Amino acid sequence: MAIKPVELSKSFRLLNHGPTTMISAKHNGVENVMSASWVGLVDIVPARVSLVLGKEAFTRELVEKSGYFAIQVPFATQAEQVLDMGESRKTTPNKLESVELFYQESFDVPLVAGSAAWLICKVLPETEMQQKYDLFLADVVGAWADDRVFRNGHWHFDDVSEELKTLHYIAGGQFYATGKGINLKDHPNAIG
Amino acid sequence: MAIKPVELSKSFRLLNHGPTTMISAKHNGVENVMSASWVGLVDIVPARVSLVLGKEAFTRELVEKSGYFAIQVPFATQAEQVLDMGESRKTTPNKLESVELFYQESFDVPLVAGSAAWLICKVLPETEMQQKYDLFLADVVGAWADDRVFRNGHWHFDDVSEELKTLHYIAGGQFYATGKGINLKDHPNAIG
Numbered sequence: 001m002a003i004k005p006v007e008l009s010k011s012f013r014l015l016n017h018g019p020t021t022m023i024s025a026k027h028n029g030v031e032n033v034m035s036a037s038w039v040g041l042v043d044i045v046p047a048r049v050s051l052v053l054g055k056e057a058f059t060r061e062l063v064e065k066s067g068y069f070a071i072q073v074p075f076a077t078q079a080e081q082v083l084d085m086g087e088s089r090k091t092t093p094n095k096l097e098s099v100e101l102f103y104q105e106s107f108d109v110p111l112v113a114g115s116a117a118w119l120i121c122k123v124l125p126e127t128e129m130q131q132k133y134d135l136f137l138a139d140v141v142g143a144w145a146d147d148r149v150f151r152n153g154h155w156h157f158d159d160v161s162e163e164l165k166t167l168h169y170i171a172g173g174q175f176y177a178t179g180k181g182i183n184l185k186d187h188p189n190a191i192g
Numbered sequence: 193m194a195i196k197p198v199e200l201s202k203s204f205r206l207l208n209h210g211p212t213t214m215i216s217a218k219h220n221g222v223e224n225v226m227s228a229s230w231v232g233l234v235d236i237v238p239a240r241v242s243l244v245l246g247k248e249a250f251t252r253e254l255v256e257k258s259g260y261f262a263i264q265v266p267f268a269t270q271a272e273q274v275l276d277m278g279e280s281r282k283t284t285p286n287k288l289e290s291v292e293l294f295y296q297e298s299f300d301v302p303l304v305a306g307s308a309a310w311l312i313c314k315v316l317p318e319t320e321m322q323q324k325y326d327l328f329l330a331d332v333v334g335a336w337a338d339d340r341v342f343r344n345g346h347w348h349f350d351d352v353s354e355e356l357k358t359l360h361y362i363a364g365g366q367f368y369a370t371g372k373g374i375n376l377k378d379h380p381n382a383i384g
Contacts, residue, residue, distance in 0.1 A: 189276070
């Protein structure tokens with residue numbers, strides 16, 4: 001496998017199917033990772049995302065102070081890690097011990113190794129929205145994916161084992177993996 | 193099957209796995225339905241959602257003028273209907289001919305029959321966010337689901353055929369159905 005860059009104009013496809021994610025950030029040498037289902041898309045050009053970050057989240061301060069965060073799209077095999085990262089750093093200071101982080105050149109934002117895809121995002125200065133609704137908007141400034149599952153701008157989930165599907169979280173420890181492909185590419189509205 | 197109400201405090205679970213949706217609205221007797229992948233969650237109590245509605249969307253005016261919209265979570269069998277509803281009402285005035293709409297008592301918002309779940313939402317008066325980012329926030333004021341797939345506050349996708357899974361859209365006519373359940377309910381962070 002190889003980690004390949006994803007064109008920013010195609011990066012929305014990494015999130016469009018609504019996967020559960022993990023958010024990472026770093027400020028002043030302190031790194032953190034948290035799980036987050038509430039990541040959304042706001043635009044394609046520019047590639048723009050939304051993220052809900054509760055005021056109690058340790059990661060929020062890292063995001064506010066550094067102005068950056070990364071979204072990772074985990075594999076099905078990472079389900080337990082996603083729940084582990086749901087623990088607060090405040091009550092579990094050593095929560096990152098089991099996580100391998102890495103960096104992409106020219107970005108000082110930690111990434112969780114072994115994920116399916118990564119998007120590094122630069123926060124927009126919308127402090128009122130952040131305060132009132134805990135809602136952060138950010139532009140995607142770098143994106144990468146594991147080429148076993150995403151290449152040439154497309155996911156290839158039908159070609160891989162269950163372990164390499166992505167995750168969709170509900171609540172109470174219940175996830176669903178991404179399922180079977182339904183391809184209607186000949187439909188007149190099959191654009192994008 | 194029966195359409196059963198869903199407690200508002202559990203209604204986030206209808207969307208938490210990131211399904212593709214269809215949005216419906218009505219103003220002055222004019223109904224419309226459009227497809228939308230960019231629906232998110234902002235809060236649980238109150239149950240609050242986000243929706244990106246482009247300025248060119250016919251439905252946007254109905255939402256702005258009525259102050260309400262509904263989110264439907266379609267079944268896998270509705271994939272073609274979802275793409276059909278991606279056509280603009282402006283260029284295809286008869287696009288609703290193939291769609292059966294119905295209403296729930298005390299709500300004047302049309303719902304698409306045959307879906308897996310429905311959430312009726314009341315728009316928050318955040319006009320600056322709407323203008324600047326096409327982003328609408330709204331509180332869920334009513335929610336229902338088909339009890340074959342959602343009951344007692346939980347999805348039951350592992351018990352049903354592929355036809356009754358929900359949909360996750362990527363682009364270019366490519367959907368993935370919701371896949372296999374991964375249940376880690378005994379994990380210490382398996383809350384919510």
